[in-house]
Amino acid sequence: MNNIPDACHWDRECITNSIASVLIQALKGSVPKDLANNSAFRDLVRCDNKCTLPISDYSIIRGLDEASIRDGVVKVIRFIDLGDIPDLVQLLINMDLEPGIVAVDENVDINIKGELGARVNEALGIALYSIAAYDNAITRFSAAAAIYEGLGNVGKARFMEAMSKIARAEDLRVRASRLHEEGNHDAEKSIIEDASKLYASSVVNFREAVGIEEARANEVLSMMDSSEVLANYYFTHGDIARAMQYYDACRSALSNIQGLGRDYWNAVKIKGDLCSAFYLLCKAIEEGDWRTYEEAGDKFLELIGEGLIDELTTEGAVMSYRGAIDGVEEVDDAIRIYSKYVKAVSKYFDNVIKDRYGSFETFIEEFRKGDYESLAHVLNTDINTLKLYVVGKIIMDVVKEEGFSEDTALEVLAYLAGLGLNPLDMSVDEMIEELHGFIVDEDFLNRVKDLLIKIKGRLSNIVSKQ
Known part of the structure; x- marks a missing residue:
């Protein structure tokens, strides 16, 4: 089955049923017979009371239109129990089905009571946060926090409160970026400072989230973010000395990782290494030393090699090696640095072109x-x-x-x-x-x-x- 719309002869109900069938099988292992029989898989399914689809690659629905995905997910919600909603949400995250996450948020009541209500709102909060739907994520996190508080699960309540603050901080960063593009730098600075305060405040909540395994890692990451968001602002606006100060504070948080589980170490280390790379770049700009520029570029390339390929790392690497090239004198040094520079340029434009052209x-x-x-x-x-x-x-x-x-x-x-x-x-x-x-x-x-x-x-x- 390579093309669901063609197999459905572009019938909308059939396409919707096909999406729902794939998701339900991924969740439950089988599909209701009535649903499967009016889907793209109708001639392929094996049925008793329920049906099994002959597929192993569930990603076949990922490229379908957003409206069909939303309608398919709504149909799934009607076929499953409320207790299955957290698993459905996680499945949608894993499959990168953003329209499906939005559909669950729009069609699942926020006022579900008890432990189940808390778990549903928590799962949706995390999913909405992952797709940058910050306002809706905050609403779900706040609902989960209130339910957990009422149940006496103080650790979970504090964790949800912290996540709500982080979501608000991330939303402020998006707003600040827009203000920067508009040239409204005073308002941008004020919002960035508010975001930094929210990150710092979330540290306290994470610290109080006793019994939550990932709370310790998030505590350290929030400490880093509270400094990094200010550092990025000052770097972008040319105040290199202050940027360097905040990048130093960000990277120094790596020294405060006692009790951090191995599973979370990598995320914290990458954030610390990113701040270290920008600290070195600031130091190179301040001192004008081509060797420090090269060291910063190497740090960025190392992060790229570890899979952190985004605008920060690729542009940081290009900027660092350009600075080194401007100061180097020996041919052997120049060739070595140019080799790294062209690699950084390639990574940078690969990233930009993927976003813009596909x-x-x-x-x-x-x-x-x-x-x-x-x-x-x-x-x-x-x-x-x-x-x-x-x-x-x-x-x-x-x-x-x-x-x-x-x-x-x-x-x-x-x-x-x-x-x-x-x-x-x-x-x-x-x-x-x-x-x-x-x-x-x-x-x-x-x-x-x-x-x-x-x-x-x-x-x-x-x-x-x-």
């Missing part, structure tokens, strides 16, 4: 049009860096096909970037002539020439396709 192939369709200035503007970069990124992606592909290592690709890119050479704008002979003055190993230079010929051909093919 895939590199879609981006290339825009690149082929040849309006590099407009494309660079859209991606908030310059034309040379944009071209460096495209060349780098092609070099990586060619080097892999030729059986060379990534280090070879990075070294070639480093020479090209360092000397301002670009295969999009220059012939192979022109580039080799420039490289002769810097590469003394003739065998390596010949390998570079062979690679450049293949790279030039690949790039010409990309650019020429209209």
